[in-house]
Amino acid sequence: MTPDTDKSPADEIGFKPLYAQVRDRLVRRLVDGTWAPGMPLPSEMELARQLNVSQGTVRKALDSMTADNMLIRRQGRGTFVAEPEESRILFQFYRLVPDVGIASFPDSRVISHGSARATKAEATALGIEEGGDVWRIERIRSLAGQPMLVETITLPADRFPGFGELTEIPNNVYRLYSERWGITIASAGERLKAIAASGRDARKLGCEKGEPLLLISRVARDLEDRPVELRWSRCISRDLHYSVNLR
Template sequence: MSTAPNNPISSAASGAGAGLTASGSSPTFSPLYQQIKALITQSLQSGEWKPGELIPSEVELANRFKVSQGTVRKAIDELAAENLVVRRQGKGTFVATHHEARAQYRFLRLMPDTGEPHYADNKILEVKRLRAPAEVARLLDIKSGDSVIFIKRVQSFDGAPTIVEELWLPGVIFKGLTAERLVEYKGPMYGLFETEFGTRMIRATEKIRAVCADDGTAELLNVKPNTPMLSVERVSFTYGDRPVEVRRGLYLTDRHHYQNELS
């Protein structure tokens, strides 16, 4: 475990957009718990605590950052609400991981009209390295023509092809990702990214619209051309609000629906 900086709150000022006043008595721009939240996030990003690991207790963190336990608790409450950490009653607080069962449906919002949600069967159609198209490069915040990994797959539920997806990943991060590795890996794709490439998806933005299936998509999903579908474009981000995935999916919704929770 790395050692804490001599003045952790001050060193967080640039990352949190705030610092203490000269007297050290009160924050200048953001609440103190927000500065503690930024420091804990820095430790998560640096890998001081790995996905699935127990982080120090509130008391230990309060001593480390020289703040009250209540301040630490409020910071962790926000991190838990953002799915960066997970509280477990009687056990402590753990770094969230995509390998947790509850996390595996966080980014898949397509739910069955009847029955319980369950994992899809994946058929990898294509994996190749190519130069980023201009629009993909813009979304990934890289240069047009930079290396990206392109993945195309079909996801099926109960044997029925339901989703066609195309993914673009920054080549510099996902070196060594191959079709063979994707096929042999039996867990969630984001779990693979987390475990083998050190990249955890923290949040995502999505654009959703109604479209009609083109001939190629219709053939892959065993439906007629022009069948109504849901088009979902997702950009996923890791720590530091860094975009690390563009995903475009076409969803059949004859037996499924897109479900979201608003708060």
């Protein structure tokens, strides 16, 4: 490999620690597709040579990216770009756990998907103009065949050209975003609120109108911290709870 040539004045030592600057430059390789999902990374020694920093600085940058689930370390094999189907990645963004038993990832059935105009709430969350073009997906997610949440996903149309041409939307949409549009979901913020089931949601979930539901509103962001997905999940919580570990 040739030494890294994507340096700019902003890459030089400044307010950020050196390892954080190195991390920024390595993240750029994920953003621009130089490093694709599943791809093995060069050794720490080679990266240190390319970036003209110490191996310890590179290791600290890689550790930070691994902690954020951008990379996966495999014992005896090296470091790889994380793929969205990795179980640890899936559960990073899925926090509903059964009250009894082992956590599992739900199946999904798409009810509808197509183009729409962004509502004020969607536009605010996604950083686009109200009335702008979006793709909107509604699906039901189930565990062991039992519907447990109904979900509405909104995507900015300009980030996902050709989405409307899809004949099938897979359960793991984050993998779809990565493989087809090169968009990696790096982080997400969620807000939780108790609501009562509407008649529409009750019919889809097979519950009583007015039954307590947990509303989870999520804005997912890419590697450059730009919002790329708004998701509303209305969940029956009688046998589930929302679990998060604080550190």
